[in-house]
Amino acid sequence: xxxxxAPINTPTVPLNATPATGASDFSxxxxxxxLTVESKNVPGQPNSYNGTIKMGAQTFxxxxxxxxxxxxxxxxxxxxxxxxxxxxxxxxxxISTGGTNYQLAKQGGNPLAKPNNPLAKPNPPAPxNPLAKPxxxxxxxxxVGAQNANLPGKSSSGKAWQIYKHPTGxxxxxxxxxxxxxNEGAALFAPPDVVSNAQGPTEVYILLANGAEGVQSVNDPRxxxxxxxxxxxxxxxxxxVGTPQSVSAGGTPGVMVSWEGANPVGLNVxxxxxxxxxxxxxxxLVALGDKTKIAAREGILKEIFASLAAGVxxxxxxxxxxxxxxxxxxxxxxKFGTERTRRFLFQxxxxxxxxxxxxxxGTVQGRDSLGNQTxxxxxxxxxxxxxxxxxxxxxxxxxxxxxxxTTGTWDYEVRNTANGKRLFLKxxxxxxDEWVPE
Numbered sequence: 001x002x003x004x005x006a007p008i009n010t011p012t013v014p015l016n017a018t019p020a021t022g023a024s025d026f027s028x029x030x031x032x033x034x035l036t037v038e039s040k041n042v043p044g045q046p047n048s049y050n051g052t053i054k055m056g057a058q059t060f061x062x063x064x065x066x067x068x069x070x071x072x073x074x075x076x077x078x079x080x081x082x083x084x085x086x087x088x089x090x091x092x093x094x095i096s097t098g099g100t101n102y103q104l105a106k107q108g109g110n111p112l113a114k115p116n117n118p119l120a121k122p123n124p125p126a127p128x129n130p131l132a133k134p135x136x137x138x139x140x141x142x143x144v145g146a147q148n149a150n151l152p153g154k155s156s157s158g159k160a161w162q163i164y165k166h167p168t169g170x171x172x173x174x175x176x177x178x179x180x181x182x183n184e185g186a187a188l189f190a191p192p193d194v195v196s197n198a199q200g201p202t203e204v205y206i207l208l209a210n211g212a213e214g215v216q217s218v219n220d221p222r223x224x225x226x227x228x229x230x231x232x233x234x235x236x237x238x239x240x241v242g243t244p245q246s247v248s249a250g251g252t253p254g255v256m257v258s259w260e261g262a263n264p265v266g267l268n269v270x271x272x273x274x275x276x277x278x279x280x281x282x283x284x285l286v287a288l289g290d291k292t293k294i295a296a297r298e299g300i301l302k303e304i305f306a307s308l309a310a311g312v313x314x315x316x317x318x319x320x321x322x323x324x325x326x327x328x329x330x331x332x333x334x335k336f337g338t339e340r341t342r343r344f345l346f347q348x349x350x351x352x353x354x355x356x357x358x359x360x361x362g363t364v365q366g367r368d369s370l371g372n373q374t375x376x377x378x379x380x381x382x383x384x385x386x387x388x389x390x391x392x393x394x395x396x397x398x399x400x401x402x403x404x405x406t407t408g409t410w411d412y413e414v415r416n417t418a419n420g421k422r423l424f425l426k427x428x429x430x431x432x433d434e435w436v437p438e
Contacts, residue, residue, distance in 0.1 A: 024088040026064075026071045027233065030104035037086075037093065037104055039071075043232045049073070053095075107406070161307070167394035168401075169313035170209065170279065174304050189304070195293055202267065203289030205301065211407035212282040218255050218275050227257070227273055227284065235288075237261040238271055249276040249283065249308040256302070260291060270294040274301065279310035280390070280401045313392030313399075318414040319346045323423050323435040344425075344435065352391040352400060357384050398425070 026049050030037040035055055042048035047066040052059050053075050062084070064073025071086040075097075084097035091106040164180055164187070165171035172187075174180055179190045189205040196202060215223060224244070232238060238259035247254040254276035263269050270291040275284045285305045287294050322345045329338050340358040389402035398412045411426040426432035 024066075024069060024071075025233070026066075026086060026088065026093070027230075029107040030093040031107055032102055032104045035095070035102050035104060037095065040229060041233045043229055044236045046233060046236055163307075165311070167314040167397065168279075168281075168392045168399050169311040170281065170283075171307075171309050171311060172207065172304065173307035175300065191297065191300075195290065201289070203287070203293045203297075205297075206286045206288075207283070208286065209281045209283045211401055211405045212277050212280055213405035215277055215282060215405070218253060218277050223275060223282075224255075224257055227275065228259070231259060231271060231273070235259075235261065235263065235269060235271070237263055238269065247274055247276075247302055248306050249274075249278060250306065250310070252276050252278050252308075254305065268292075272298060272301065274305045276305075276308070278308060280405065281407075283308060313350070314394035315348070315350060315391070316393040316414075317348075319391075319393055319398070319412070319423070320348050321346060322438045324438045325425075325433050325435045327433075343438070346391055350390050350392065351388070353386065353388050355384070355386040 025041075026039050027041045028039060030039070035053060037051065037053050039049050039051040042050060048063070049065075049071060050061070050063045052061055054060075058077075060075040060077050062073055062075035064071045064084075064086070069087070072083070074081045074083050082097060084095055086093055086095045088094075093104045093106065095102045095104065160176060161173040162176055162178075162180070163171055163173045164182075174189060175191075177192045179192075181188045181190070187207040189207065191205075194201055194203060228240065238261040241258050241260045245256045247256045254274055256272055256274045258273075259271040261269055268291040269289065270287075272287040272294055273284055274287075275282070277283070285301060287297065287301050322343060325342045325344075327340050338358060340356060342356045343354065345353045387402050387404070389400045391401075392399050393412065396411055396413065398410045400408045402408070408427075411432070413424045413432075415422050415424065421437055423435040423437075424432040425435060
């Protein structure tokens with residue numbers, strides 16, 4: 001759910017506390033072809049983690065502590081407990097145990113969802129944030145799409161509101177004197193009279209969205225605990241107060257949950273989180289900061305939340321059709337090679353399909369202690385993966401909401417080259433893949 005995959009860690013967080021700086025966040029789902037690690041931060045203990053490590057049909061529980069930038073702990077098997085160490089490099093986790101190393105790619109952030117296969121999709125995608133401003137994108141000031149027609153055009157005070165609409169079709173309205181700043185992983189709201197002290201702002205308002213990953217309703221019992229666990233990573237002193245309130249997001253049921261507590265410097269902090277599931281996305285509007293100010297703005301935040309709508313997304317006609325990407329990699333000595341063919345089909349109705357087929361081959365040989373060759377053999381393997389989803393694209397950004405609820409986003413460009421039409425897709429790698437039409 002949103003807070004799980006886009007933790008609030010911007011420098012504008014108004015807690016005036018002293019959280020650990022530079023600490024890696026090991027929470028989330030990490031996967032390679034051998035292992036799947038599902039890791040959660042222990043609520044109220046920012047340096048403690050627990051979860052599971054899955055290998056085939058086997059599942060091992062683990063607990064671990066942050067220690068000098070590494071996660072060190074033990075996992076349990078029927079044969080006993082074994083130590084392991086994990087380190088993060090960007091979105092890659094390296095796990096070392098018993099002299100064996102595994103490199104796992106971080107997935108969507110919700111351990112209840114099926115992880116993406118980083119080798120099957122074109123470039124491992126970063127999680128999509130449908131509320132972040134696309135490159136070159138602009139906000140629009142008029143309603144877009146029939147589903148927005150019934151939204152209130154004015155606030156309760158009678159002033160016309162601004163509207164921000166993303167290429168995915170999600171939109172939100174906000175007061176004319178507020179500022180909306182789409183950011184990596186979040187869209188930040190700022191009222192004109194935001195309160196600050198010597199340490200910075202004492203209130204912050206953040207809108208987050210990500211694939212709901214199998215969650216169909218905000219009433220799913222997994223939602224609030226997931227959001228709470230993520231919130232407590234930021235502010236472990238918070239405790240839930242009151243009972244959840246029913247709210248509305250464009251006619252879709254939502255819920256508001258509140259937390260309160262005093263931070264290390266004595267500021268009374270309140271967090272109001274308004275949540276819903278809309279168009280396959282889990283959406284949360286987070287109000288966090290000085291208890292008095294957060295309580296005073298509760299009404300206007302409910303109005304902003306109520307304006308959320310899911311209209312028809314943008315679809316760049318240049319993408320429609322089937323595209324193919326072929327690649328081949330081999331070891332330096334030429335003994336091992338991997339060939340992979342990927343296909344991406346974008347249909348005009350917004351449906352997309354991808355398919356990946358791979359073949360690996362190589363030769364192996366053995367020698368005795370004197371260096372004499374004792375055997376020569378060959379290895380070969382094949383793989384196939386596929387998925388279906390819904391795509392939207394505009395202003396150089398491609399967004400896919402897969403049928404399993406996970407999301408992907410890529411920078412894209414369609415060019416007419418000397419060799420014909422080409423599609424360039426770039427995920428979280430430095431270089432874009434070049435696709436050809438089929």
